Amino acid sequence: AQSVTQLDSHVSVSEGTPVLLRCNYSSSYSPSLFWYVQHPNKGLQLLLKYTSAATLVKGINGFEAEFKKSETSFHLTKPSAHMSDAAEYFCVVSDPYTGRRALTFGSGTRLQVQP
């Protein structure tokens, strides 16, 4: 069975400071890992996905995530937060070999960016 744990429900940073959103996963097989972002009253947008080509994955809007198999982690980072980054972020794992072929979502991390 697959599962995702987002270690912080809320993160608050000041504009211009680094962002770290933490995610640990559990999967029976080699997982596919994603980060999605949801801005208030909007749908979900793909930030980045792990493709196994490289452990450091670059996404849109300056976000990156590093896949660490030994730690079963896929933390999301950004060097410098912008006000427009304020949103809810979901770490997601997909295990196509399970019966449901579905995405398993973490509970989400709400990022606040203070001016």
Added chain:
Amino acid sequence: NAGVTQTPKFQVLKTGQSMTLQCAQDMNHEYMSWYRQDPGMGLRLIHYSVGAGITDQGEVPNGYNVSRSTTEDFPLRLLSAAPSQTSVYFCASSYSPQGVNMNTEAFFGQGTRLTVV
């Protein structure tokens, strides 16, 4: 390029009423799914379909029905609405009938905010 379109965007129902949430995609995707989003719980899978005529249950299917008569459409029916079904509902599609993997991604609609009173 519309992508995944959900209607309506907002709906208020009385307990016991029925309704259908519509989802259509124009990307010729085989895999479609419905999720519900509740505070602090992320998104949970309700039902999914790997192609026209094929549907199956997800994590939280009770109280919901689906059908897939065409590749483009995947409606979600609430048979007898209950306050516990107050939620935001998202439809998602993916090219691969195997679901979502590192070579594909899920495309989401804008969501339907449903309130049952």
